[in-house]
Amino acid sequence: MTAPVLQVDNLKKHFPVDSGLRSSKEIVHAVDGVSFSIAPGEVLGLVGESGSGKSTVGKCILRLLEPTAGTITLQGTDITRLPRRRVRPLRRKMHMVFQDPYSSLNPRMPIGRIVGEPLRMHNLVDGSQLERRVSELLEMVALRPELRHRYPHELSGGQRQRVAIARALSVQPPLLIADEPVSALDVSVQASILNLLKDLQAELGFSCLFVAHDLSTVEFLCDRVAVMYLGKIVEMAPRKELFVHPKHPYTQALLSAVPVPDAKAQRHRQRIVLTGDIPSPVAPPTGCSFHTRCPVVQERNRIEEPQLREISGQGHHLVACHLVGPNGEAPDITRETSHAQ
Amino acid sequence: MTLLHVSGLSVRFRTEDNPVQALSDVSFALEEREILAIVGESGCGKSVTAMSILGLLPSTAAISGRIALEGRDLLTLPRKELRSIRGKELSMIFQEPMTSLNPVFTVGRQVGEVLRHHEGLSRRAARDRAIELLDLVGIPAPQRRVDEYPHQLSGGMRQRVMIAMAVSCDPKVLIADEPTTALDVTIQAGILDLMRDLRDKLGTAILLITHDLGVVADVAERVIVMYAGRKVEEATAEELFEHPQHPYTMGLLAAVPRLREQPNGERDRLAEIPGMVPSLSAPPSHCPFAPRCSRADELTLSELPELRDVRPGHAVACFHPGDERTYS
Known part of the structure; x- marks a missing residue:
């Protein structure tokens, strides 16, 4: 196997916040133990909602933010703690496009x-x-x-x-980091920029970390997708595997919440509407960080934190959920939510 | 019954350079209990339409046409009367709930303010009603939330507060300008459900302004597509998505990446609409979409197409409408 262009191991970024009147410092756990790698010529999508930490991951890799812990290896070189003056030459190896x-x-x-x-x-x-x-x-x-x-x-x-x-x-650059490059653009313009990125990537063969909240653009552009929730990757799989067989209840809910531009299909589709908001990253929930909104939550999820593990025989499909079976049996969250209504 | 009738609405902005023709001859009707969506890209005039109905356009705007709410022309109404309608019979929610709420007052006070102004409720009665309203829009623990400030609420909760305020006086028409654009998809789904729910419970007609065809497909019953300040197509939602007639509408629908519908080939592409939106300071006298349209011919490049019915309940402003088969 060829060496990855980028390797991220157990990356953490914590921000201290002054909590006003109280003297104690609070800590925002923006990124809390994220690991992944990007192979040469691979496009990895990093998807999540606001506050999931996806942009912070991109900024840490670019060294626009100083990582709190973990290592970032770019083409075999550990760049996590490089001094400022040695960061600049890195821009030849990785460059960025912003929103x-x-x-x-x-x-x-x-x-x-x-x-x-x-x-x-x-x-x-x-x-x-x-x-x-x-x-x-x-x-x-x-x-x-x-x-x-x-x-x-x-x-x-x-x-x-x-x-x-x-x-x-x-x-x-061998690596391009694109943070929401099309989300400020109109639909018809978006299409042409996405086509351009896809063409250029195929032609020039650079690796890409594509950070986005929009699942359909991620599906269009990426070879592999990682889903983030509250500073952690909860599921990671090759594109088709993730979109066709999502395992984590959060991924399932996210996919079902995207409205499809087809009135008939949209109206006859079973949607999973999550209740509540993303919890505060200052005090993330114990156990599984998704348990406060999970429609199929069980007692174990509230106490024990699930680790990201590979499902056997599913082609590099990783998921962090206690309820997914060893062979990838996923919890059916549509049934649970329709009961609730 | 028609609640809101917009006819021949044109808006022109005076600027230091050239005047900008933001809206040209737009007409439509909003029926009782209906959810009507206006969809289009930046600069198509969808928000200007909403702002003219609400009487919120700046003084640089020259407005002509007629906007009738149950027979009263909002454009000629004295300011004072308009103020008594706005927020009561005609209410609105906007994209950014943080900037539409006042950060220094509790949400209860802000929801209550509408009730005290329009319904003359006492402070105590307004607070009680505010709690009921927060409960109605699905805010958990409304007795506690009523005393909180906007910064203590999440984006989705703030938009629910805005909706509570908007429906507090039981309005006939609710104008929602990009109500879910700033929200995450899982939160958006809840807000769309809420809007549908309120229409069912309270019978409020909703005029939804959006750029998102997915949102349109989700909640709208009827759809107007706008391009360069003009209405180019109108149909029921199911009809529009199944049988789009205007090449611009078809182009938009083909340009959206769709979940799980992308073939596996590595080289597949999204359909693009070539060219750019025409400048509104020099609007063309021919079909505004002609320079970008593969069907454009001499007629398209010399005359402006009128809106006409091409299928039952489906109007389009195009000389060569229909899908590729009927056209070629």
């Missing part, structure tokens, strides 16, 4: 400089070649090279996100 193409581009720089900046920073291309390379990069993301003289405010949201993608891929 909001309005705030992630410098409004005072013309597009050509924005796209060429990483190349200049890393002295990858000498001056005479820079312009030609920038034009190539713009063409790669289907933008006219003439746009390099324009400023971000003159571009549409979709065009701006293409600029951000061209900038990220300019250094040909």
Whole structure:
């Protein structure tokens, strides 16, 4: 087996919060023991709702946040504790695309400089070649090279996100970290950016950590998917396996909550509506962190924390739930919720 | 019976550069107890439609047409009378529940304020009624929650408080502008159920403004599709999703990635709509979708298509409507 591009082991990120009047410091357990790896050329989707910690994982890997514990290994090098000055060269190996193409581009720089900046920073291309390379990069993301003289405010949201993608891929990084790259865009623009990302990934073969809340875009783009809840991965499996045979009650509920754009199908579909909200990451529940909202909760789930374990014979399907049998027998949560109504 | 009748509504914003024609000749009716959705992408005019009905457009807007709520034209009504209708007969919820609630007052006081203003309830009676309302919208432990502040509630709970406020005076029409866009899917499902439930219990008609076709498919009974400030298609929800007629509607439906419907091939792609939305400062005199449409011809590029019925109860503004088969 080839060595993974990225290996994350037991990553934790805790934020201390001042709780106002009380003198005791409280701790937000944003990421609480996350492990996964990404193989060369693989797209891993990290999906979860707000507060699940998915973006924090991405930021820790990029070293935009300092991890509290755990190790992050990029192409065989432990980068968890690299000093600041040695983080910068890492941007050649991993680059990022963010959600909001309005705030992630410098409004005072013309597009050509924005796209060429990483190349200049890393002295990858000498001056005479820079312009030609920038034009190539713009063409790669289907933008006219003439746009390099324009400023971000003159571009549409979709065009701006293409600029951000061209900038990220300019250094040909082995790993791209994309945090909700299409969720601020309109449906028709979203489609073209998703197609572009898919084409570029197939063409250039980079690995990608795709952080998103939208399950359908994750299914479209990713080879493997990890589902996060309250700072932990609760289920991880190859795309098809996860979407067709979800095991964890949370994954099942999440999938059933996505409305399908088809009135007839949507109305005849059995939906699982979870009650309650995501608990506070300051004081996560004991036992299984999902037990407060789980429709099939049992006494054991409240006390004992389930570990992420592989289900035998299901092709690398991992799940953290006491109620999933050793051979992947999943609890039927639709029946339980329809009783409740 | 028709509750709300919008006819020939046009809105033009004066700006420092060119005026922006945000809405052009939009007409529709909202029937009693109905859930009608207006769907479209940014800039299509869906929120401007909601704002004009509520009388909340800024003074730079020039509005023409007629918006009649049970026969009274809201556009010509004096401000004072409009204020007595708004929040009572006509109420609203918005996308971001945190910014629509006042952070320094308890939720009970804010829900109660509506009741004291419109129904003249005493402070105590308003509080009691607020507890009932919080219970109605599915907030657990309403006796305790009534004394809490907005920051103590989650996003989903805040939106429930907004809904409690909106339905407090038993409105005839509820306008919901992207009510679930800021919420997570598992929370969204609960809010959509609540809206349907309130319509069934209280009989409130709902005008739902959204960009999300999944949300439309879930709750709407009838759908209006808007593009570049115009209504381009209208039908019942089931009809629209099964037999979309306008190439723009078809394009939108094909552009959405769908769960578990993606074939396994590595190279499959989503359908794209080429080009961009036309500028509203120079709206074309022909079909606004023509430059992006594969069916566009000389007629499409010279004239504006009128809305016409192509199937029972299904209107479309297109010279070449229908699916690929009927068209080719």
